[in-house]
Amino acid sequence: MQDPKFQITVDCHDPDAQARFWAAALDYELQPPPEGFATWREYWTSLGVPPDEVDDGFDAIVDRSDRGPRVWFQRVPETKSLKNRIHFDLFVGGGRAVPLGERKRRVRAKATELEAIGATVRNVMDSPEQGHFAIGMNDPEGNEFDVV
Structure with missing residues (x-):
């Protein structure tokens, strides 16, 4: 059986800024646009997404x-209003050993x-x-995560 692949989707106001923050936090990289496209804007508009719904910059890592x-x-109009029901834990401490x-x-x-x-x-x-030691943090848009 093949391992399941999945994507985590984060609602936010500024996808490019969030992608850059989390790429640095997780040691990920900004995902380049698909082959044949110079930018993500070019790619999304080629699929018929209205230009006013497409951001400049990156939106995935x-x-x-x-x-x-x-x-x-994913760009959304509303702001975060309640506690996250799901969050990242960044394991950097090395564990109990x-x-x-x-x-x-x-x-x-x-x-x-x-x-x-x-x-x-x-x-x-x-x-x-x-x-146990951890630091609870918020990303630039207020999304909660823990550094453990």
Whole structure:
């Protein structure tokens, strides 16, 4: 049986900005337009999508190793209004085999890197008695994710 392929779709106001943020956060790359098209705008309008519904720039990212899912950023008019029902966890600490102090250092370093490109810290989850440390963050449009 073939492994299922899937795409994660994120509603947002600015697909290009979100694609660039998440490409950096996940170490993905911006997905180039299909062969034969110079831009995504050219591609989408060739399929009959009205030009006023097409953004300039990129709207999707892909895993450099082709193992992870494609992430597509879909422009919508409304803003995020409630807590996410699904979110990303970025595992950068190395897991429980890594000493807690080192995991904290790695998580803080990644959070600092993400703040530099537009993320904000929502909360810090520090439970040394449980051996857990994570930083809750928001992407530039307020979507929640955790760095663990």
